[in-house]
Structure formats: structure tokens, C-alpha cells
Amino acid sequence: MPDTPPSLDPVQLGTYFDLIEVTSLLRHAVEQQLRQAGDLSYVQFQLLARLGDAPAGSHRMTDLADGVVYSRSGLTYQAGLLEKAGLVVRSTSPDDERSVTVTITDAGRARLAQVLPGHVEVVSSLLFEPLSRTDVETLAGLLAPVRDHMRSAPPRSAAPRRRRQG
Amino acid sequence: MPDTPPSLDPVQLGTYFDLIEVTSLLRHAVEQQLRQAGDLSYVQFQLLARLGDAPAGSHRMTDLADGVVYSRSGLTYQAGLLEKAGLVVRSTSPDDERSVTVTITDAGRARLAQVLPGHVEVVSSLLFEPLSRTDVETLAGLLAPVRDHMRSAPPRSAAPRRRRQG
DNA sequence: TATTGTTATACTCTATAACTATA
DNA sequence: TATAGTTATAGAGTATAACAATA
Numbered sequence: 001m002p003d004t005p006p007s008l009d010p011v012q013l014g015t016y017f018d019l020i021e022v023t024s025l026l027r028h029a030v031e032q033q034l035r036q037a038g039d040l041s042y043v044q045f046q047l048l049a050r051l052g053d054a055p056a057g058s059h060r061m062t063d064l065a066d067g068v069v070y071s072r073s074g075l076t077y078q079a080g081l082l083e084k085a086g087l088v089v090r091s092t093s094p095d096d097e098r099s100v101t102v103t104i105t106d107a108g109r110a111r112l113a114q115v116l117p118g119h120v121e122v123v124s125s126l127l128f129e130p131l132s133r134t135d136v137e138t139l140a141g142l143l144a145p146v147r148d149h150m151r152s153a154p155p156r157s158a159a160p161r162r163r164r165q166g
Numbered sequence: 167m168p169d170t171p172p173s174l175d176p177v178q179l180g181t182y183f184d185l186i187e188v189t190s191l192l193r194h195a196v197e198q199q200l201r202q203a204g205d206l207s208y209v210q211f212q213l214l215a216r217l218g219d220a221p222a223g224s225h226r227m228t229d230l231a232d233g234v235v236y237s238r239s240g241l242t243y244q245a246g247l248l249e250k251a252g253l254v255v256r257s258t259s260p261d262d263e264r265s266v267t268v269t270i271t272d273a274g275r276a277r278l279a280q281v282l283p284g285h286v287e288v289v290s291s292l293l294f295e296p297l298s299r300t301d302v303e304t305l306a307g308l309l310a311p312v313r314d315h316m317r318s319a320p321p322r323s324a325a326p327r328r329r330r331q332g
Numbered sequence: 333t334a335t336t337g338t339t340a341t342a343c344t345c346t347a348t349a350a351c352t353a354t355a
Numbered sequence: 356t357a358t359a360g361t362t363a364t365a366g367a368g369t370a371t372a373a374c375a376a377t378a
Binding site for chain 3: 356357358360361362363364366368369370371372373374375377378
Binding site: 007008011012014015016018019020021022023024025026027028069120123124126127128129130131133135136137138139140142143144145146147148149150151 | 173174177178180181182184185186187188189190191192193194235286289290292293294295296297299301302303304305306308309310311312313314315316317
């Protein structure tokens with residue numbers, strides 16, 4: 001990395017700050033809504049939503065962890081909470097006895113449905129209100145390559161999800 | 167709120183998800199860098215950076231809290247950590263005996279300088295690499311109105327910073 | 333009476349390492 | 356030997372409420 005730019009230009013800096021500020025505020029608002037409307041943290045909501053979208057309402061623990069970026073123990077903790085609340089069920093996978101399949105329950109789907117309208121409303125009114133349809137499309141077009149780049153090129157500091165050399 | 171859209175259209179939904187994913191990954195990477203390069207959390211970095219930018223390297227506690235969105239007790243906690251580390255100093259404000267002025271120390275500035283290059287490098291390589299100069303300008307143009315909108319129109323759920331009716 | 337800040341406290345979340353069990 | 360998941364444990368961060376002091 002010989003010629004890495006030593007600094008961000010003013011536009012980049014401002015963009016970075018705005019990005020952080022905007023998503024912090026959005027995240028904060030969404031978390032409050034989820035907690036209030038359905039006693040869910042954002043992570044728990046993400047897990048439920050992901051399961052709700054899955055074909056059989058199921059995922060392996062590892063697949064869930066891959067999507068949510070957390071440590072496996074963190075996922076175990078959250079899955080435990082969701083299970084205790086009756087929103088998911090865990091069972092040993094039939095094909096691989098090491099794996100655990102997490103499945104959303106009817107109560108889990110109900111909770112999701114209970115929370116979703118308010119969630120959508122917060123995102124809609126907070127993030128999208130000042131953006132036209134064209135704006136949103138432009139934004140999507142800018143975020144997609146960044147997303148792909150981040151997925152494919154984790155920085156040296158980021159812990160690889162699988163490989164572990166210790 | 168009679169005619170709030172009942173749902174997000176697919177483009178909005180995808181944009182929202184990408185935004186969350188991108189900033190989560192970015193935030194995660196930056197936090198690791200800050201922790202590793204200077205034993206700072208992101209919040210602590212934000213506080214130091216804000217003080218470093220201030221005219222006299224000082225801010226009142228309340229002004230800091232306003233910028234960082236946290237509860238006052240949370241700020242007291244963080245300020246305590248920074249002070250214990252010798253990176254800031256707290257003193258009673260001369261003009262208002264209730265207020266506390268937080269000032270960054272030389273060690274604080276040094277820590278900031280120690281951490282900044284790596285910080286910039288992470289942001290640069292992770293967020294800006296796949297974006298052209300024009301892209302960044304476009305992104306800035308989209309984020310600015312959203313930022314202003316969020317600042318001015320906190321959702322019903324967001325706790326107002328000052329007013330408290332309890 | 334309102335504002336500024338601290339303290340006490342409790343809780344949530346995250347991460348590391350050690351451990352079990354299956355492939 | 357590598358992978359899947361759990362457990363124990365420890366630490367950081369956050370929020371609420373009660374508090375003290377100044378305006």
C-alpha cells in the first residue's frame with residue numbers, strides 16, 4: 001500500500017460524516033420503535049426477518065451468523081433469547097448432526113407482523129421523505145457497488161468469518 | 167398520519183438494507199482500527215475529534231452530548247474514561263458554575279494524530295474506493311437533505327435532547 | 333423552578349477462550 | 356484435524372432515576 005491517499009478531501013470527509021450521522025439517527029429511531037412496538041432489538045429483528053424470508057422459515061446457525069456479522073457465541077445468546085420468548089425453535093439438523101436449525105414460530109411471525117408497519121413508517125418518514133423516486137434509485141446505484149466492494153474486500157482488520165488460524 | 171405508505175417499494179427496501187449493511191461493515195472496520203491503533207472506541211474518537219476541532223479545544227458537556235446523541239450519564243462515563251486516560255481535562259466553567267468545560271490535552275491531540283491516518287485509510291479503502299469523484303459528490307448531495315431532515319424532524323419516538331416533562 | 337452534571341444501579345450486548353460433539 | 360455450536364466469563368456501553376448544586 002505505497003500510495004494510499006494521506007487524507008480525505010473535504011467532500012469525502014463531509015460525505016463520510018453525513019453517512020455516519022444519518023445512519024446513527026436512523027438506527028436509533030428504528031431501535032426505539034422495535035423495542036416499543038415489539039420488545040425486539042435490531043439484531044433480533046434482523047434474525048426474525050431473515051428467518052421469515054427463508055423458504056421454510058429456517059436457517060442454520062452458521063448461515064445466520066454469516067449474515068449478521070456477529071460472533072457465534074453472540075448468535076447463540078440472541079437465539080437463546082428468541083427461543084425463550086417462543087419466537088424461534090432450535091433443533092438438530094437432520095443432515096448434519098453438528099448443525100442446529102433455527103426455525104421461526106407462528107408467534108415469531110406474528111411478532112414480525114406486529115412490528116413491521118411501524119418499522120416501515122419510521123424508515124419511510126425519516127429516510128425516504130426528503131428523497132424523490134429518482135433520488136432513491138440514484139442512491140441505490142451508488143450503494144450497490146460499495147456494498148459489493150465491502151463484501152468482497154474485508155480490510156485487514158476484519159476477522160474472516162470462517163478461517164481461523166489460532 | 168392517515169395516508170402513510172403501508173410499505174416500502176422494492177427499490178426503497180433494497181436501498182435501506184444496503185445502507186444498513188454498508189454502514190454496519192464500515193463502522194465495524196473503523197471501530198477495530200481505532201481500538202487497535204489507539205485503544206479508542208468510536209464514541210471516544212468522536213469526542214476527541216470534536217474537541218480537537220473546537221477553537222480552544224474545549225466544549226461544554228451539554229454541547230458534546232448534543233452532538234453525540236447520548237444520555238448525559240453516558241457522556242459523563244465516557245468523559246471519565248478519557249480523563250482517566252489523560253486525553254481530556256474537565257473543569258468548572260468560569261461563566262456558569264453549573265457547567266463543566268471539557269478540554270483536550272496534548273496527549274489527547276497526540277492520540278488523535280496517532281489514530282487518524284489509519285482511520286482515513288480504512289474509510290478511504292472501504293467506502294470510497296469504488297466511488298468516482300462524481301459519485302461522491304452525488305452521494306453528498308443525496309445525504310445532505312436527509313441529514314437536515316433528520317436533524318429537524320425527530321420522530322415521535324426520539325427523546326428530545328432538552329425538554330423533559332417527567 | 334429549570335438546568336447542569338454526577339452517581340448508583342441494572343441491564344444488554346459483545347467477545348474470548350475452553351469445551352463438547354460430529355464430519 | 357476441521358467444523359458447529361454452547362458455555363462461562365468478563366468487559367464495555369447504555370439508560371433510568373435519584374441526587375446535588377447553580378441559575
